[in-house]
Amino acid sequence: MSDSQDEVRAYTIRLELVDEPGELLRALHPIADNGGNLLSIFHERGNVTPRGHIPVEVDLEATPERFDTIVEALQDENFDIIQAGAERYSEALTIVLSGHLVNTDLSDTLSNIQEATDASVTDLSLSAPAGTNDVSSARLRLATEEGKANDVLDAVRSIAAEKDLTIVEPLTAGGSA
Amino acid sequence: MKLAVIGAGAVGRSVAELAADYGHTVTAFADSASAVTDADGIDVTGTLTSKDEQGRVGTADPETAIASEYDVLVEATPTTLGDAEPGFGHVETALKRDRHVVLANKGPVAERYADVRALERESDGTVLFEATVGGAMPVLSTIDDFDPEHISATRGVLNGTANFILSRMAAEGLGYEHVLAEAQDLGVAEADPTFDVEGTDAALKCVIVANVLAQGEREYTLEDAEVDGISSIPGSALELAQEDGRTVRLIGEVANDEVRVGPRLVPETAALAVSGTRNIVQLETDHAGRLNISGRGAGGPETASAVLADVGRLPER
Secondary structure, eight states, rough: OOGGGGGGEEEEEEEEESSSTTTTHHHHHHHHHHHHHEEEEETTTTTOOSSEEEEEEEEEEOOOHHHHHHHHHHHHTTTTEEEEEESOOOOOEEEEEEESSSTTOOOHHHHHHHHSSSSSEEEEEEEETTTTTOOOOEEEEEETTTOOOOHHHHHHHHHHHHHHHTEEEOTTOOOOO | EEEEEOOOOOHHHHHHHHHHGGGGEEEEESSOOOOEOOOOOOHHHHHHHHHHHSSSSSSBBBHHHHHHHOSSSEEOOOOOOOOHHHHHHHHHOOOOOOOEEEEOOOOHHHHHHHHHHHHHSSSOOEEEEETTTTTSSSSHHHHHHOOOGGGEEEEOOOOOOHHHHHHHHHHOOOOOHHHHHHHHTTTTTTOOOOOHSSSSSHHHHHHHHHHHTTTSSSSSOOOGGOOOSTTTTOOHHHHHHHHTTTTEEEEEEETEEHHHHHHHEEESSSSOOOOOEEEEEEEEETTTEEEEEEEEEEOOHHHHHHHHHHHSSSSSO
16 A cells, blocks of 8 residues: 555665775665665674675665665675565664653663564664653664564553553554555 | 524534525524524524624524424534434434434434434435534545445544644644644634544544444444544654654544554655644545545534535435
8 A cells, every 4th residue: 555665664684794994884885875774784793704704784774676776786896695685674663752761761661662572673862852850752763574563563552551651653554654 | 405503603603604605595593502493594694693692593492493394404513422412312303304414513423323324224314424524625425436345444634723733843843732822822722622632533533434434334433443642742752753754643544443543653745744724534445546635624614515515415305
C-alpha cells in the first residue's frame, strides 16, 4: 500500500577491508555520496579475518533504489562485500516518547525495549527544555526485522504504559502517508 | 422535501437557513425546550431571531415537531454516548412513522448502529448520516460509491480542534496549555475541550466508518476503539518530530477490524499533515490506490451542506 521505492529503510552492509590507512574512509564515500544516511559503523580492528582483512559492519538508511546504487558503487571500488541487505534490519521505525523520561531511567527504558523485542535502537535524540526533572521527550529510531514492526510497537506501548510515558507512534503498516 | 429540524445549535440553524437554497421547506424546528411547526413552512428568520432573543424557537412542546407532518427528520441534537438519547428516540419515532432520517448527531450511528439499521429495515424510511463524519467532506458517500467491500482501510485527521492545537504548537513552538487557551479565545476549542483533545470525537467518527465498512457483519461502538488524546504531548515532542522532518497529528485509523485514534508521527510533507482546522480522510481502495478527501470537517454551514446533500440523495416519499 505504501510507495516502497520512496521509503527509507535501514540496511546493514558487512565489508572486509584491507588493513591499510584510509581504507575505512574510502569505503564510506560510496555510501555518503549516493545518498545513504550512516547510522553506525562497527570497525572490528581486533578481529582480523584469516585473510588478514578487517571486518566492518555499517548500518545505514537509504531508499531501496539508493541502496542498490551504493552496493554497486562499493563493488566498482572492489570492496569485499560479505553481506549487503536488509536481512537483519529491514524496517526503521521512528517513535517519540514523552514524560518523565529521565526520572524513570531512560537507559532502563531503552534496554527494556531492546530486550523485549529484536529491535535495535539506532538513534536517539533527547529534548528536555525544562530540565531533566521535568517532562522531556526522546525521539528513537528503531531498526527491526521486516514484518516485526507491529510486534515492536506493541512491546514499546506496554513499556511506555508501565512508566506512564506518552508514545507518539508512526502510522501502522501501509501508512507511509 | 419537508424537513423537521431537531436541534437548534450551529448545525440545526444552518440547515434551517440553507434548506430553501436546496429547494426544501422547513416545516418543523425544535430545540430542547420548544418547537415551531407550520405545514407551509416556518418563518426561518423569525424563528432564529426568537431563538437569539428569547432562547427558544417557539412556544409549542418540542414533541410536536417530531409528531408533525414531514418527509425527513434532520437530527441535529448534541451527540450523546451510551444509549444515544434523546437522538436515538427521535430516529426511532421517525422511522416507525416511515419517514426518512438524516443525522448530524453521531450518537445513534456510533453507539447503536445495529439498532438503527434494524429500525430502518422495518421502515419505509431511509437513514443517511454523511454529516456525522468529517463535516463537509463526502466521506461516507464516497465509501458507498466505491462499495465498502473494496476499501481495505481508512485513516485521517478528523478533529479540527486537535489539529489546530498540534499545528500551532509545531509552528510557534508553544506549549499545549498556551495553544489551547488561544484556541478557546478564537472559538476553535470549546470551554470543555475534552471531547476533542482526548480523541473521543475523532473516535466516534472512526467507529461510524468502521460500522459502514463492516456492512453489518460486526457492530462497533466507542468501547471498541483504542483512544489516546493529545493533551499529554509536550512541545518538545513536536520539536523532535520536526528535526526529523516529521510532525504529530491526531490520526484515526480503521483497518484490520481495529479502530485506533492517537497521536502519530507523519512526514511533514505528507497529505495527512493538514494544518489548522482542516480535516482529511484517506481511503485505501483495492483497485484504485489511495484516495484523499480533504476539507472543512466542522462548522454550521459546512456540516449543514452535508446534511442537505443527504436529503438530496433520499428517494422521494
